[in-house]
Amino acid sequence: MKFLLLSNVNMQPLARLMKPHEVVCGTYNSLLANLSTRGSIATAEEVSHLLCLFDTDALMGDALYGAGAADQCDMLLTAFDDFCARHPEKVIITNTFCTGSNRPFGLADFTHRQSLKSLECSLNARLAQVARARPNLLVIDIEPLFRRYGEDALVSNAFWYAGRIRYTGRMFALLADTISQALAAYTHRSRKVLVLDLDNTLWGGIVGEAGPRGIELSEDGNGRCFRDFQRALKAIQRTGVLLAIASKNNAADVDEVFDANPMMILRREDFAAMRVNWQSKVESIQEIAKELGLGIDSFVFIDDNPVERGAVQKFLPEVAVPEFPDRIENLQSWFMRDIAPAYLSKYAITAEDASKTEQYQAKAAREKLAASFDLEGYLAELGIECNIRVDDRSRVVRAAQMTQKTNQYNLTSRRYDVADLARFVDSVEHAVLMLDYRDRFGDEGAVGLAIVDTAEGRIDTLLMSCRVIGRKVEQRLLDKAVELCRERGLRKIVGEYIPTPKNGMAASFYADNGFTLRQASANGAVIYERVIDER
Amino acid sequence: MNDKTIHAAAAFVAEMLGVPQDAIGPDSSMDNTPAWDSMEHMTMMLEFERRFGKSPDMDAISRATSVRAIAELMA
Numbered sequence: 001m002k003f004l005l006l007s008n009v010n011m012q013p014l015a016r017l018m019k020p021h022e023v024v025c026g027t028y029n030s031l032l033a034n035l036s037t038r039g040s041i042a043t044a045e046e047v048s049h050l051l052c053l054f055d056t057d058a059l060m061g062d063a064l065y066g067a068g069a070a071d072q073c074d075m076l077l078t079a080f081d082d083f084c085a086r087h088p089e090k091v092i093i094t095n096t097f098c099t100g101s102n103r104p105f106g107l108a109d110f111t112h113r114q115s116l117k118s119l120e121c122s123l124n125a126r127l128a129q130v131a132r133a134r135p136n137l138l139v140i141d142i143e144p145l146f147r148r149y150g151e152d153a154l155v156s157n158a159f160w161y162a163g164r165i166r167y168t169g170r171m172f173a174l175l176a177d178t179i180s181q182a183l184a185a186y187t188h189r190s191r192k193v194l195v196l197d198l199d200n201t202l203w204g205g206i207v208g209e210a211g212p213r214g215i216e217l218s219e220d221g222n223g224r225c226f227r228d229f230q231r232a233l234k235a236i237q238r239t240g241v242l243l244a245i246a247s248k249n250n251a252a253d254v255d256e257v258f259d260a261n262p263m264m265i266l267r268r269e270d271f272a273a274m275r276v277n278w279q280s281k282v283e284s285i286q287e288i289a290k291e292l293g294l295g296i297d298s299f300v301f302i303d304d305n306p307v308e309r310g311a312v313q314k315f316l317p318e319v320a321v322p323e324f325p326d327r328i329e330n331l332q333s334w335f336m337r338d339i340a341p342a343y344l345s346k347y348a349i350t351a352e353d354a355s356k357t358e359q360y361q362a363k364a365a366r367e368k369l370a371a372s373f374d375l376e377g378y379l380a381e382l383g384i385e386c387n388i389r390v391d392d393r394s395r396v397v398r399a400a401q402m403t404q405k406t407n408q409y410n411l412t413s414r415r416y417d418v419a420d421l422a423r424f425v426d427s428v429e430h431a432v433l434m435l436d437y438r439d440r441f442g443d444e445g446a447v448g449l450a451i452v453d454t455a456e457g458r459i460d461t462l463l464m465s466c467r468v469i470g471r472k473v474e475q476r477l478l479d480k481a482v483e484l485c486r487e488r489g490l491r492k493i494v495g496e497y498i499p500t501p502k503n504g505m506a507a508s509f510y511a512d513n514g515f516t517l518r519q520a521s522a523n524g525a526v527i528y529e530r531v532i533d534e535r
Numbered sequence: 536m537n538d539k540t541i542h543a544a545a546a547f548v549a550e551m552l553g554v555p556q557d558a559i560g561p562d563s564s565m566d567n568t569p570a571w572d573s574m575e576h577m578t579m580m581l582e583f584e585r586r587f588g589k590s591p592d593m594d595a596i597s598r599a600t601s602v603r604a605i606a607e608l609m610a
Contacts, residue, residue, distance in 0.1 A: 013578045156584075162596040163577040169585030 001048040004041060006031040008072075009055040010164040017176035023051070028164070032072065035079035043087065052080070052094040053175070055166045056120070057102075066104035066114055070123070073097065077126050084134035088419040091186070092134075093179060095142045097123040101151055135397060135418035138347065140182050145174050148337065178341075185345040187417060188404035191320060192294055193272070194236070194344065195285055197303035198247040198254060202230060202266070204328070207249060212256035217263040228332040230265035232340075240353025241344050242272040242292065242360060246284040246301070251276045272360040281308050282315045292360055293466040295407070295502075300343045302335075350398045352445040362442035363467050379471060382439040386473055388480045389434050395446065396421040399434060402449045402463060407502040409474070410463040411495070411509060416451075429455035431484050435477050437468055444468060452481045457490040457532075462509075469505070478513055486532050493532055499524040536603075536610050544606035547586075551579040564601030576600060583608070 005015055006026040015023040026034055026041065031054055034042040042050055054076065063070040084092055099120050103109035109116055131137045146154060154171035167175070184190055199206045203226045204216025216223040217230075237243050243266070247254065254276045258268045268274075273291050275284035281303070289296045297318035303309050304324045313321045320343050325334040346353065369378060389395075400418040407413070416424075424430040435448030447468045451461040459481055464474045485493050495510040511517070515528035541561045549559040552570040565571045571579075580596050583589070583605070591599065591608055599605050 010574075010577065012574055013581050016578070156590075158591065158593045158596055159577065159581065162580075162593045163573070165577055165581065169581040172581065173585070 002046050003049045003051055004034075004044075004047045005051045005053070006034050006042065007053050007055065008032070009058050009166050011051075011053050013165065013167075013169070013172050014051070014053065014175060017172055018051075018179070021049075032075055032079055035076075035083045042083070048090060050083075050090060050092045051179070052092060054095065056097045056099050058166070060099065060116075060119075063119065064099070064102070064104070064116070066112075066116070070119060073123050077123070077130060080127075080137060081130045081134065084130070084137045088136055088422055091136050091138060091417070091419070093138045093140065093182070094127075095140050096127060098142050098146065100155065135348075135422060138182060138186050140178055142175070142178070145171070145178065149174065181341050181345060182347065185347040187415075188401050190345055191300050191343045192240075192298040193242045193244055193288070193292065193300070194233070195244045195246050195288060195299055195301045195319075196233070197281075197305065197308065198245060198249060198276075200304040201302060201324075202226060202233075203257075203264075207253045207257055212253060212260055215257065215261070217261060219263075222328060223263065225328045225331050227263060227265060229335060232332050232336050234265055234270060236340055236344055237270055237357060238354055239344075239346050239349050240356045242294075242357060243270055244273040244288045244292075245271055245276060246281045246288065246303075247276045248278055248281070249276050269361065270357060272357050273364075280311065282311055285312065285316060285319065291364065293363075293408075300339070302339070348397045350401070352398060355443070355445070358442055359444050359467060362444070365441050366439070382441070382471065384437065384439045384471060384473065386476050387436045388477065389436070390480075390484070391425045391432050392434060393422070393425050395434055396425060396432075398446050399432060399449055402446065402465070403461060406449075406463040406465060407500070408466045409469050409506045410461075410500075410503050411459070411506050412461055412498045413500050413503060414461050416461075424451055429453060430460075431481075433477060433480050433484075435464075435473065437473060448473060448477045450477050450481050452484060454484055454488050454490075456494070457485045457488075457492060458494045459496065462495070474509065475513060482530075482532055486534075491532055493530050494518070495528045495530070497526045497528070536606055540606045540610050541602060544609055545602045547583070548579065548602055548605065551575070551582060559602065561602055564604075566600075571600075 003018060003021045003023040004026060005011055005023050008029050008031050010028065012025050015025055031052055034040045041047065057064055059072045059076065060070050061072060062068040080092065080094065097120050099116055103116055105112045105115065127139060131139045149170070154168055155166055156168045159165040196202055204222050205214065207215050217226050218224060219227065233243060257264060273288040275287060277284070285296060285299060285301065289299065296316055300320045301309070301312050302322065302324065309321050312319055322339055325331055366382065369381065396418050399421045400416055403414065403416045421432065424432050431452045431454050433450040433452065434446050437444040437447045444467060447465040449461065449463050450459060452459055462477060482493055495515055497507060497510060499507065510528035515530040517526065518529045519527040545559045545561060545563065546556060548563065549556045552575060554570055559568065565576060580591065580599065584591065587609060589608060595608060599608055
């Protein structure tokens with residue numbers, strides 16, 4: 001696994017900042033040639049990632065001065081599209097078109113027909129189009145870096161003319177951080193749950209002292225800082241991050257805030273779990289993890305109190321515990337610029353992400369119901385409806401997400417990226433089965449996935465979201481896999497269980513479903529086999 | 536310029552080139568140090584700017600190809 005760094009200018013200083021990745025640099029100004037030449041080093045098998053970081057001003061040529069067309073930019077867009085299509089196994093990382101602040105037509109640039117700004121916008125619109133069609137193209141928007149830190153701090157004329165290096169050391173460092181955050185988001189390694197304190201975090205003051213209507217939460221003054229923070233939290237919640245509360249307070253006071261304070265942006269239903277009590281926050285977080293069925297290594301904890309942060313950091317070191325900003329006026333921007341990108345960012349937002357909180361709340365409601373019924377009665381009461389779709393190309397992003405994120409009910413724990421899934425969907429020798437689930441409490445969306453090698457009759461991957469475990473829907477996925485193999489004329493099907501520290505709950509899946517043990521290896525992996533009866 | 540600055544410049548160059556500290560002395564330069572090529576030089580100057588908060592101009596970047604010249608920029 002190697003990264004190849006390509007550019008139209010000198011980007012080599014980035015290579016050493018990309019550790020631990022091994023980065024090789026292409027020759028100077030070889031970006032376009034490497035992408036468009038068959039058999040170039042960019043196509044080598046050991047190159048898993050291409051870092052195609054180009055400088056827009058240099059690529060524009062005379063168009064930067066309002067003369068001529070930006071031909072090289074057009075060529076680059078075509079080259080990206082072709083290369084990504086020819087090499088779905090590689091991840092291509094690039095930046096957006098981002099010109100400097102020079103404007104050849106000065107004040108008139110904005111309305112000019114050949115305005116640089118409008119050229120940049122149309123190039124970016126086309127880049128977005130290519131990225132939507134090619135899931136292996138990962139585009140990083142670099143404009144926010146210039147907005148935040150300023151062109152003078154990030155671009156150096158001295159280095160440009162001394163050695164064709166556009167950026168300062170600061171920009172290279174920022175770029176390296178941004179790329180690793182984007183890669184984490186792309187491979188779904190971002191965290192899932194944000195646990196929040198209440199007093200002096202979601203609102204100003206202490207509700208037990210100031211009262212549910214006396215807390216600072218308003219459209220001006222200090223209260224606006226907290227209200228804007230709540231707006232930011234609501235936005236992040238819509239991307240699929242679960243919000244939870246761990247607060248030391250009287251539950252009745254907090255209930256009254258939710259019921260009676262008109263300035264609250266966040267409502268009760270925006271939280272997937274709440275712990276308002278006098279126990280330690282370490283215990284509260286552990287309980288929330290158990291309730292949601294998620295590992296605490298996917299948690300972030302925000303609290304203004306350094307003692308609480310210290311305790312969580314000490315006893316639950318897997319939880320990310322960022323420092324709280326010194327000034328309350330920076331609360332919203334600190335969260336949006338520093339915390340969300342570092343821990344919670346998504347590369348693609350799916351329909352499932354938008355309704356994630358509801359799904360987890362429905363899960364809690366189902367569990368309440370389960371406590372009062374026997375299993376069969378409970379399952380009947382749920383009114384489960386499943387729909388299995390085979391080789392649906394429009395959902396490869398979600399399918400990849402599932403292979404990356406599912407740890408518990410996952411028979412083989414093989415991790416695949418979007419490009420892998422696209423390959424399985426297109427291959428006649430593989431079938432990708434996706435199970436959608438709904439019941440009377442709500443629509444869970446895609447919760448089960450199987451990847452079946454229909455040439456060999458082998459189940460490569462079978463996994464279920466822990467949200468639906470115990471509802472006997474995993475058998476339906478297996479039945480469908482068997483059916484597909486039967487249609488192909490196969491007489492037996494092979495299943496595999498590879499143990500990990502987390503997937504013990506799935507160990508007996510094949511044995512429970514009529515498979516017989518064929519082979520057990522020393523590392524614990526077990527192969528099972530079942531005869532497919534003719535129908 | 537004092538010995539301390541020259542020593543600091545030599546240590547910085549050694550660190551950037553990834554060679555042992557004793558491989559770089561006060562008289563080391565791009566001419567007598569194989570690892571110090573033009574590409575390493577640019578990377579070194581970028582890091583110099585970031586770490587020491589000084590912005591050498593285009594000429595200084597091109598000329599600071601010895602430990603003594605880097606020490607001068609530091610002083």
